[in-house]
Amino acid sequence: AETVADLCEDRELVVASNRQPYSHNYEGETDDRGAIDVDRPAGGLTAALDPVMQAVEGTWVAWGDGDADREVVGPDDTVAVPPEDPAYDLKRVWLTDEQVEGYYRGYSNQVLWPLCHLDTAKMTPREEFWREYRETNADFADAILDSTDDAGSDPVVWFQDYHLALAPRRVRNARPDAFLAHFWHIPWPSRDVFRACPQYEQLLDGLLANDLVGFHTEDYCRNFLDCVEAATDARVDRASSSVSYRGHRTFVRSFPLGIDASRQADLAESDEADEWWAEFSETHGIDPSDTLAVGVERLDYTKGIEQRLAALERFWADNPERRGEFTYVQKGTESRSGIEAYDRLQDRVAAEIERINDRFGTDDWTPVIYTTDHLPGAAIAALYREADLGLVTPVRDGMNLVAKEYVAAQTRDPGVLVLSELAGATDQLGDGAVLVHPYDTPGFADGIAEALSLSLAERRTRVADLQREVHAKDVYEWLESTFETAAAVERGRRSLRQS
Numbered sequence: 001a002e003t004v005a006d007l008c009e010d011r012e013l014v015v016a017s018n019r020q021p022y023s024h025n026y027e028g029e030t031d032d033r034g035a036i037d038v039d040r041p042a043g044g045l046t047a048a049l050d051p052v053m054q055a056v057e058g059t060w061v062a063w064g065d066g067d068a069d070r071e072v073v074g075p076d077d078t079v080a081v082p083p084e085d086p087a088y089d090l091k092r093v094w095l096t097d098e099q100v101e102g103y104y105r106g107y108s109n110q111v112l113w114p115l116c117h118l119d120t121a122k123m124t125p126r127e128e129f130w131r132e133y134r135e136t137n138a139d140f141a142d143a144i145l146d147s148t149d150d151a152g153s154d155p156v157v158w159f160q161d162y163h164l165a166l167a168p169r170r171v172r173n174a175r176p177d178a179f180l181a182h183f184w185h186i187p188w189p190s191r192d193v194f195r196a197c198p199q200y201e202q203l204l205d206g207l208l209a210n211d212l213v214g215f216h217t218e219d220y221c222r223n224f225l226d227c228v229e230a231a232t233d234a235r236v237d238r239a240s241s242s243v244s245y246r247g248h249r250t251f252v253r254s255f256p257l258g259i260d261a262s263r264q265a266d267l268a269e270s271d272e273a274d275e276w277w278a279e280f281s282e283t284h285g286i287d288p289s290d291t292l293a294v295g296v297e298r299l300d301y302t303k304g305i306e307q308r309l310a311a312l313e314r315f316w317a318d319n320p321e322r323r324g325e326f327t328y329v330q331k332g333t334e335s336r337s338g339i340e341a342y343d344r345l346q347d348r349v350a351a352e353i354e355r356i357n358d359r360f361g362t363d364d365w366t367p368v369i370y371t372t373d374h375l376p377g378a379a380i381a382a383l384y385r386e387a388d389l390g391l392v393t394p395v396r397d398g399m400n401l402v403a404k405e406y407v408a409a410q411t412r413d414p415g416v417l418v419l420s421e422l423a424g425a426t427d428q429l430g431d432g433a434v435l436v437h438p439y440d441t442p443g444f445a446d447g448i449a450e451a452l453s454l455s456l457a458e459r460r461t462r463v464a465d466l467q468r469e470v471h472a473k474d475v476y477e478w479l480e481s482t483f484e485t486a487a488a489v490e491r492g493r494r495s496l497r498q499s
């Protein structure tokens, strides 16, 4: 919070993201308009940013959803949070059904998401998706401007992710004095892939209104600079990793996001984790002597779940002695349902698991235990802790925080991280993991066998190395380095203005 306070001094800090840090809901049945409940921050990023926002008393602009969210806001659409000790403003942006369909489910998740994960065949660039995306970005920008109107000069605005690529330009036009930063949580594709998007120029124009654009890895930064160079008349300076465009300079930097590693380790050792595991292992007949692998994700085609199931099937086929003893737990929460690619994936994953279980399963052993439930954090930590292998094998992933959580949760007999070459996290964790290629089924199956063969001493060394990395580069370090860089860029900008 100190680094953030340094940058913000007497300036207003505004964070803008699609998802809100707190959501309000009616208790009990949906049509019971009685007491209102608050859902707490869930994700690691929200949990890390929340105390910072409390310390600097900023404003968080996000999509508000539902009647209870509406009931608690004031005339400026703002509610003070956290509820028990209000410290900062949550300003809600309301979306029409058309906006939810076009901006969120449409352009964000059926154009930008597949584009940035190099799956252009899944792109659905409908005209109305783009229209709603533009309008919603304008709504976000207006809400941001509204919340900075009466603040002192030079507000600091920090945009999160691919939902808000256009908002920075509109804020910039109205507030040339503002300091604008953006963090992009998913990969940035190479320039030939990026061109597959019909609106590639407008997207770059929006993002280049920022003073600082952050990505998880150096590769994504380089791809971004390549795109800017190929598609605009901007001047790209590789030495300083910056872009001069329309009289404005944008710095491009990598900030690999981390997790709250200490919290994850504590969760893994919590009573709640123990209790959940006792019940889960009992229900599914898992013995302490069994070998266990785990996969934790949203059901998304980027996560490589089908490819992983193929490799596991190959492993059981090649290693019959492991049947009855080596079990895989897949936690796959439904996500973005109603979008065809996601509905089809859900069906295929369920069918594949059923087929594999029919092929190898016996009266007292199920090869793949499958749950689509959203589990409490302690349950996820228990799964990580108990698993001998953490299978994190996306076909493409901006970072992948599950890989880091698995590492941090190895508080007992250390397990092995089996990691895809194609995850952003591989830059940091590749050395201590067993690396596999998600599409190389036989190689992947061999990787599983290799991971299972590692000695205790070898597993300890690997986990110790990985834990050092995950604890040193945690989410708090990420915040600090982001704001340190932002402050340095801002100092440069001011001295330029004065000269």
Ligand code: GDG
Pocket (backbone or CB within 6 Å): 044, 185, 186, 257, 296, 297, 298, 331, 333, 373, 374, 375, 376, 377, 380, 397, 398, 399, 400, 401, 402, 403, 405, 424
């Ligand atoms: C995007 C990028 C990037 C999952 N199921 C449950 C649950 N989870 C939690 C995990 C983890 C998080 O969700 C998933 O984070 P990832 O990073 O793995 O993936 P995305 O959701 O795709 O996130 C990604 C990230 O943004 C951050 O920049 O790393 O590359 O795609 O924390 O533990 N948590 C609980 N119950 C569940 O059932 N409590």
